[in-house]
Amino acid sequence: MPKMFSDPDALAEEIIRDVGPRLVVGLPLGLGKANHVVNALFDRAAADRSVHLTIFAALTLEKPRPSTEIERRFITPVIDRLFGGYPDLAYARALHDGTLPPNIEVLEFFFLAGRWLRNARAQQNYISTNYTHAASYLQARGLNVIAQLVAKRVVDGVPRYSLSCNTDTTLDVLRAVRARGGALPKLIAQVNSELPFMPGEGDLAADQFDAVLEGPASEFPLFAPPSEPVSDTKYAIGLHAAGLVRDGGSLQIGIGQVGDALAQSLIVRHRAPERFCELAARLSPGLPPPPETGRFDKGLYGVSEMFFEAFLALIEAGILTREADGARLHAAFFLGPKAFYRALRAMAPADLDRIRMMPVSFTNELYGDEELKRRARIDARFVNNAMMATLLGAVISDGLDDGQVVSGVGGQYNFVAQAFALEGARSILTLEATRGTGRKTISNILWSYGHQTIPRHLRDVIVTEYGVADLRGKSDADVIAAMLAVTDSRFQGELMARAKDAGKLPRAYEIPAAHRANLPERIAAALRPAREAGLLPMFPFGSDFTDVEQRLIPALQLLKEASASPLALLGLAREGLLGAAPTADDKACLARLGFDQPKSFADRVFRVLVGGALVRTRAA
Template identity: 25%
Template sequence: MTVRLDRPEEPAAVLAHIPEGADVIVPLMLGEPVGLLDALEEHAAELRGVRIHRMDPYLRRRYIDGAFPGRLNHVDYFLGSGSRQAFWDGNCDLVPNHFSEMPLLLRKSTRCTIALAAASPPDRHGYFSLGTNADYTAAFIGEIPFFLEVNERMPRTFGHNQLHLSQVAGWCRTDRPLFEVPPAVPDERDRRIAALIAERIQDGACLQVGVGRIPNALLASLTGHRDLGLHTEALSDGVLDLVESGALTGTRKLQQRNKHVATFCLGTKRLFDWLDNNTAVTMEPVDWVNDPRVVAKEPNFVSINATSEVDLMGQAASETIAGRYWSSSGGQSDFARGAMYSPGGKAFLVLHSATRGGASRINVQLTPGSVVTTLKNTVDHVVTEYGVAELRGRSLSQRAQALIRIAHPEHRDRLTADARQAGLLH
């Protein structure tokens, strides 16, 4: 079959590039090529032994729910809204990983047959951009074939997420609005946590900030700072206000100076419009952005991520809720380790002291079935609305005392008794 690379094809043309037993790599979140995956599902009867590898799918799909066993199957690396129920129902696999190691894992454990990805229209030089994404997919540019779904709404971004017309196996065109993720609205607890962290961030620090209510509150509280830098996995709407306030410039960074670095983006149309042709933003593959060795090179690196529960030794479970899998490790440990070795670096794990039902999120042991995401030896600071527990270099008894002090007041006496019984307090 002759592919005309100078003009788009129909989405079904991708089938010619999906042999039996193919391992297909698809970006996370907004990088999903919706029309190409529609075509694979519509022609699933013609496929055999095809596996799609991706993280954090946003849209729930038939193939993810196990509608085409043995023909088109999903392998997940971070559960999202599109795959969580499928995993609970036993219809897809979940592979544990550090986000930074995704390209390495895919190279070692799959055939890496082809990548299917959303992209911006080619520029006058014939270059496509993966737009809101670089993630693990961009690491394969130049290594494996790409079939692109060009979306007129996809912002053009810069960095190592671009590929030339001559590097693609084929492409199709669509004009589909990108799905939006509105910023989560912080509550009073979130704002108290944000204030505790903000006062510990110095001017010129380089930030990695997760996504959610507490990160949004933190970004809003940093507008009075100066010369902050950004080196993060997820870039969201909260960054815009920080840039517009003049607080986020990147002038003191040692790597990608004056640039806002990320590996994927999610947010609203406001963010997409800001990203389009914005040369201040650099999208880089995750095996560089999240590499702890790269992170450690930035002085005063500050990492802020959420966790769901912490035990009194400092172990953090961030991918399970009440002992049930909810997501995966992501880049939390990557950045915690990088910040640990950064000169002047700090890492913060944030959580509310109690659940909506009043149960403590700090306990002598993690909930049965929960898994440790960030090791006790790596956890630096734990923050609730009641304060900051500094754990690095502290003994087990000191850790227990510090964590009990920031637990919800209604649970402190019980936690103290539990800690004595467990031998953590004497």
Template identity: 25%
Template sequence: MNHPIRFTTPEEAVKVIKSGDHVHLSSVASVPQILVRAMTARGEAGELQHVHIHHLHTEGEALYAVPEMEGIFQLDSFFVGGNVRNITQQGFADYIPVFLSETQRLYRDGILPCNVAMIQVSTPDRHGYVSLGTSVDATLAAVECADTVIAVVNRHVPRSFGDSFIHTSQIDLFVEDDTPLIEEHFAEPNDLECAIGRNCAALIEDGACLQMGIGAIPNAVLSQLGSHKNLGVHTEMFADGVLPLVESGVINGANKKIDKGKMVSTFLMGSHRVYDFIDNNPGVLMKDVGYTNDPFIIAQNPKVTAINSALQIDLTGQICADSLGTRFYSGVGGQVDFIYGASRSEGGKAIVAMPSVTNKGISKIVPVLAEGAGVVTTRAHVHWIVTEHGAVNLYGKSLQERARLLISIADPASREELDRAAFERFGPHHHYIKSRCGI
């Protein structure tokens, strides 16, 4: 049944927000920017206090998180994107450590209230359904649990399939906006990133089901897969890098056990080519994050190959992908979800890929993690580690064996120092391990 829509202004719509409310924003390219601006204007006018904002990674200005809004809005994000990273580091915002797969549970299990969900959707079809487009993730759960749902109807939001459809009867207030979605364009990988990409690609088998994020290293990996066959995609997000492989037939999902022939994601970010690609495309399923990132669902597909990143790894295999020292970096995200899922997939491979050094030339393979560093992936979860200098598998290896393997793919200028640190930590037996590993 079609549900009649009455549009209102952003200023009128956000009047439903009360002091102390918890507000969810849809993610990445789908942030309802006109509602954010109207809500922030109410805060500037002194009409609101202590409003809690929740979201995953978002693009665009986070006007509610600037220092001047302290005491008016409190950002407690589930993932710290670049637009709120500095403000979080300065202590004007915070984040909630949570596996990406469980962000939806925070609402569905009543751990966090959702008083108002502010979302952006496609234009309604003739049956009265709109699509969440590029941002299903935890937004679907927020819509289900919110006291009030405000939707910006935008003709630029793609009509994606999967779990993205909601009926207009589930929406309380409608606002119209035709601003194009924010795009993200990624630079071509440099020589170092291409070397990492080649080392990762060498581990990817025909028929593998891929998970990888966005950025230079994922794009470098994807660029090396042109001769592969029957790859699938089950991931939390993807960007433009997959499109050439879909167009050439390399990605076809033929070897997947669940969602066979389909690409599965929960949110995405890229150029308009990606948004156009998923529009009315039944070959792409935008699913609830409780599905895409559930390790036990992930593991049902064979040869799941998950490629994630790290800030540091210590000689025992502990991976920091969250924070260094007391500085918040991004949040837990979906790394553990997919490492756990891939490691339990038949023929699966869990990979963490990173440059061996930072932009300042400091080794990212270290004797011990920086004080206060956030351990995202434990030494018990870690499997493959890849740098530009090679790939090693730590699974089933002792702590001393791990140290030797990691040193072998560290920056050559750092290896002697790392070797001394390993000797101090593990004692004379370290030299036996060194010869046993053939290093």
């Protein structure tokens, strides 16, 4: 049986006595990190340079950090409400502050998006890897400790522990070490009472663990990022992607709000196919309807490295009903808002048993039980997000051309490879056609780029808010034409000229008329009736934001966009000064930001600008 601890410092001393002064500690991706354990080890190593601590991690979760005064006023109460009791990870704080001791190194293979840009220590210690290879890299580094958050259950007086949110790499590591007869790393558990106890392969007997930290002092609220609002752009992408999903097939969804948009679009299609077809026609006037528009009478089966609340919504809507090996969904890790964790804890055992948490080698690869996986993964659609793409179909999802890493490869390449290995499967990579940088709007579809995540020889399906580019098996000229059709029209001419100058597109080629009005205003107009009818809500699966905060979000987004242009700011100021009188809701929003009684000139300016943004969004 494991040794029981209530004091993380005492547990850290025990680990060092057992393992020695050279610690190689593996932490699960995302939610499953044993914060108190790793913080105690960090403090111990920071105080004693004879201890060398290597931390191998991924997706280090951190509280949001506001960068402007208005962001601070808006997000600080949200942080206090949702993350107030979450213990910060000491190694992350030291990396940000530049105070990481020389005897401590932190290696990550997946970053919280954008969080570690221009941080030299983090960038230099990033390891580029597929999610499925992380376990082998851990072992090659000499992994000797795994510190994981677990759920606890007592059965007939005997405790059991669930790996719950992170079966991903832990099970793969343990299996690989046992297979070669090596010394198992010390498996350290930290019990968290909020963590759902998930059945399946991660349900382990107590004797699998070397030590367990449990007690009131080490309890903390789970990291629960609130759902973000789904924009028109993301809904358009979700609707296009939903028209590619076959009834009776399989579904994987990657991290991001496109997943919420896709799930809600599938629900609209299932419940009201005629409305879905109307939406598709409005989004793509003059073009053929999407190939898949009917209800999900056979149902879908989910196989996804990430499990989040959108999958619960698909289960509740009667869409995720096809079972494989007794499960509607196989997943490797989960993360979500507080309501998501509550739903899992409250779920009936029979329903929870149809959600199986598995090693990442199961979800992301075909190797091992290959025939079983092939039978289950019928007509698979692997939907993942990207940052940019080239006209020739290469995709950029994790880094910049100067080598700076934004996030990580994760499982994206794994799922692209599966799409080509499985009969009837497709890889669907989604991206917004443009992004704003300061006063400029930039195309996310480029002629070329100095970094690629998915090479063009694995090009398959790319979806933007303007439509679907089916690239598999196409010639370079046809690929370029398909990509231009889903490019924002403000950039089509320049990109087409680049392709022609390179000899990759006929000089006589012209973009078809149906694709020459690819502009945000057209997308907003196409979706407005569905938005007003409640088919495409801002928060399709609920929100941890208050009603006042939900009212503020689009106004603050509008203000952020306007801040890149003095003329746009003047327009908002005019609305704030001369527009309609503030409503009771407007006054509540201003009070939420502390602008109801401005105390300085800056406060008065902000009050006018926010007031103008509220007027503008109310009229939209």
